[in-house]
Amino acid sequence: MRMADIAKIATRDAYGKALVELGEKNDKVIVFDADLAAATKTGMFKKAFPERFIDTGIAEGNMMGIAAGLSTAGYTVFASSFAMFAAGRAFEQVRNSIGYPHLNVKIGATHAGISVGEDGASHQCCEDIALMRSIPGMTVLNPADAVEARQCVLAAAQMNGPVYMRFGRLAVPVLFDDSYQFQIGKGCYLREGTDVTIIATGLLVGAALEAAELLSSEGISAAVINMASIKPIDRDIIVNAAKSTGCLVTAEEHNIIGGLGSAVTEVICETVPVPVIRCGVEDVFGHSGPALKLLDIFGLNAKGIVSKAKAAIALK
Amino acid sequence: MTAEQKKFLAIKANHIRQGVIEGTFHAKSGHPGGSLSIAELLAYLYFAELRIDPVDPKKPSRDRFVLSKGHAAPALYAALAERGYFPVEDLKTLRQPDSYLQGHPNMNDVPGVDMSTGSLGQGISAAVGMAMGAKLSGSNFRVYSILGDGEIQEGQVWEAAMFAAAKKLDQLVAIVDNNNLQIDGTVEEVNSPYPIPEKFSSFGWHVIEIDGHDFDQIESAFAEAKTVKGCPTAIIAKTIKGKGVSYMENQVGWHGSAPNEEQYHTAMQELLAADPERQA
Known part of the structure; x- marks a missing residue:
C-alpha cells in the first residue's frame, strides 16, 4: 500500500483516547492540563471523567509540582501541555519535583517538533528529547503512530x-496493526x-519506510528500525544494526543535538564505531507554515533521509 | 497552653537548634540562620500539631509537611530526629557523602520527609498537590508547608496560591517564615514582598499574623486554621533569623555559613544554658 493511502491519525488523538481507556480501568488515574485540553486532547478525558481532570490554568511549572504532590498520595498522574512548555518552561520542576524524587508522574507532551506548523518557532519544540533524556531515571517515549x-x-x-511521552499535532499514517x-x-x-x-x-518512521522504498528502487538495501523508546535505549538493536549494515542514519523531528541521533551515536561510539549520519532539525529554530511544507523545507522527509543514507554509505 | 506544655515545646525547639548547630558545624556548611528561625514552628508542628507516626512514616492517612524552604533542612532533620524518626547522633553526618542527610531534603532517603525540596518555590506546589489528594480521596489529612519570605519572590508560589484558593483547599496551611533576611540583604532591599498578608488575602487565602517564636500564638493560629472552611490558610510568622544564638540573630551573613569551632562552642553553651535536659 502506498503511504499516501494509509489512514492518518495524530498521536495526540491516540493519547486522549488512551487516557479515557485508562480512566475506565483505573479510578486512580488523574489528568492535568494547563489550559490546552482541547489541543492536547486531554479534553476527551475531561469529558469522560470531569471529577478526575484538573486544569491548573496557564501555569506549567505549578502544574508539574501539583502533579508531583498528588502522585505521593497514591495516584497515577498524567500532566499535559505542549512539549515547549512541558519540557521547556517546566524543565526544572520536572527535574526537581518529579525526576529527583522519582515520582509516578507521566508527562504527555503534544505539539512537539516543527510539524506544529503555522504557530511557528516559539511553539515548535525541537529540544525536548534532549532535555528530558538528561534527567536521571526519566523514561522518554516518542511513538510513531496512533497504535504505538x-x-x-x-x-x-x-x-x-x-x-515523558512525545506526541504530535499532525495526523500521521497508521503503521502498526x-x-x-x-x-x-x-x-x-x-x-x-x-x-x-x-x-x-516518531513522525519520521513513516518517512523512513518511504525512504527505504526509494533506496530500493536505486538498488540500495536499507533496513528500518522504529525507536519509540529513546530512554532507555535499545543498545542491542543498535549494535546489531551497526554490525549488519556497517553504517546508520538516524531520523527524528528534533534538533540533531541531544535527541535520537545523539542517543544512537553515544551507543555506537562505545561499541561498534561505524558512520552515523543524523537527519533532523539542524540546530536552527523552526518557522511558520503548513506542517507538510515545513517538513519538506527542513529536509524531514523521505528525500532527506535518502540523501543522508547515501552519505552514510559513502563513509563506509 | 499550660506552662508545662510551653516548657516542653521550648526544650524541643532548643534541641532542634542544637541539632542545627551540630549539623552545620560538622558539615562545615549549611544554612543555620533560616533553620534557627523556624525552630518553634517545627517544634509545635512535630510535637503538637501533625498527626504522624515515626514507626509508620508513610502511613497514608498521616498529615503532610513540606519544607518548601528546603535549605532549612538542618532544622527539619533535627525535628525528625527529636521526634524519633532516626537517631539524633546522625545529625552530625549532615551533608557527608556517606550520609542519608542531604544538604536539602530527599524524601526517598530520609524517613519522615514527605517531599524532596530545595529549589525554592516548588515545595508549595507539591503541598497543594497533596491537599488535592486529600480532597480527591475523601481523606481528612492536612498539609502544612513552610516557605521563606525571600522564597515568595518566586512566581511559582503565587501560581500555587492562586490555584489553592480556586480549588478551596482548606486542608492546606502555608506558613511564611518572615525573618526579613535573604542572601543578598533584607527582603525589602532585594525585592520587597511586602505587604505579605495583603498579598495572600488578595489571592483568596485566610491570613493569620503571628510572632513565630510565641507558642501561644502558634497554637491559636493552627487552631484557627482548622476552623477555616472553603479556603487555604496562610500564617505569616514574624521571626528572627538566627534566633537563639546571640551572634547569629538578625545577621544576614549567617544565612549560609557554618560556625567554626569557637563559634560552635559558644552557640552550644548558649543553647545548653537554656536546656534543663542536657545541662552538664
Missing part, C-alpha cells in the same frame, strides 16, 4: 516512575536490509 501512542500510554501507566506489541526499552525492525540501517522515531 496508545501502547506507550498504557506501558507508562503500568510502570512506576516518571515518563493491533498485533503490534510495544515494549519500553526495545526498538523493532520494520524492514530488513544490508547496506544501511535507518533508525527513526
